[in-house]
Amino acid sequence: MxxxxxxxxxxxxxxxxxxxxxxxxxxxxxxxxxxxxxxxxxxxxxxxxxxxxxxxxxxxxxxxxxxxxxxxxxxxxxxxxxxxxxxxxxxxTSPSSFEHAHWLPRWYGALSEFTPRSIWTEGANLNAFEACCVRLGSGPAVLRDYVKSLKHSWEEASYIPDVANLPAARAVARRFLELRGEDFAGGLVVRAFEQFTTTEARTWWVQGRCVLVTAHPDTPGDLPTGADLQSVAPTVAALGLPFVTVDLVLRADGVWRIVELGDGQVSDRPKSTSPETFIEAIAGAFGA
Structure with a gap:
């Protein structure tokens, strides 16, 4: 390979x-x-x-x-x-498959049952963003663009305490755009906030089959156990994407949820997973 x-x-x-x-x-x-x-x-x-x-x-x-x-x-x-x-x-991975895995609006429809409700704009228009907040209704939400959130700037550029408070939500979106700068991708995505009780598990899928489960790179020493792969496996396989990661987390009601789908080529490996284990799993799944 x-x-x-x-x-x-x-x-x-x-x-x-x-x-x-x-x-x-x-x-x-x-x-x-x-x-x-x-x-x-x-x-x-x-x-x-x-x-x-x-x-x-x-x-x-x-x-x-x-x-x-x-x-x-x-x-x-x-x-x-x-x-x-x-x-x-x-x-x-073809360019079209890369985009499908890379941009939330491309994969959201197929995985909407398993991931927080999301509404997005095309571009960075803040009036369109406020319309998304209105459609979402009320309550807390998390802001991101088509590719990335700014969870390390949680209070100022990620978490919206109540989308019904449009001036406050707009301030978060404005700060998000400032921090993302030239890296801003696609549009603004407003996602309903869900209460999670574990760190994320990063699962690696080759040709629709999960071949490796690791910790998330942000929490390499904390791998949650018991991630429910069976419920999401048919849907992930149906995407027809050659190499993706699916980040799973346990919600407060005991249901495993998808917080992110990503292209596996640009998804980081946690330091707690050895490179030998990683290469063997990925290359082996591709038949190499």
Whole structure:
């Protein structure tokens, strides 16, 4: 299997230090490792980004690759996939599948039974945001964009005590937009607040099958037990996505809920899960 990792900004032919343990585990397991220049992808120069990527006839063992790296926008990933294809490498996750897993509005309809009620805008218009609050009704909510929340700025840019208080909700949204800046993605998403009683479990799915359950990277030493995979498995499988993460958490009434679906390529591995365990589970599920 071919794994593509971000290049080290200082030594561009080497893997970025954050992903080096996974790269070493992949090599030890007999897989091929290549690098991509993440900074170049962010600049919009995808052809430059893949300049260190060997063509299959230059020694790579396969022309189908799995990316493991930093977050990318849908546009950046699309350009990355096209540039890789020009070098004879096909990413296992297509740009359309990446968007489906990456943007909440793309997956919400299929998973709405298992995740908090959500209403969103297209773009950053605050009047449209207030209309979403009105539709949600009243009570607490959590704010995010299509890709990410700011839970580390909980009070000022994430938690809305009551969506019926439109001036207060607008202030949270305005601060959210300030903090997200150029990273703001898609639109504003208002999600009904639900009381959870555990940390999150990150579950890893390959071709619709859960192959690994880990702690969440934010709480690597705290893995909740008993996550209900059976109830969500048919729905996750029906999405038809090659590699995703599903973050599960226990609600106060004892029901396991989905708080996030993400593309597995850009989902971080908790330090409590060894890179060897991770690579074996993922590569093995892909039949490599």
């Amino acid at each position: 071919l794994f593509i990792f971000p290049a080290n900004p200082i030594a561009p032919r080497r893997v970025d230090e954050h992903f080096e343990p996974e790269a070493m585990a992949a090599r030890s397991a007999g897989h091929t490792v290549a690098v991509v220049d993440h900074d170049a992808l962010c600049r919009g120069t995808a052809e430059e980004a893949v300049r260190w990527m060997n063509r299959p006839d230059d020694g790579a063992q396969t022309n189908t690759a799995l990316y493991r790296g930093w977050m990318l926008t849908v546009r950046q990933y699309t350009h990355f996939a096209a540039a890789a294809a020009q070098r004879g490498v096909t990413l296992l």
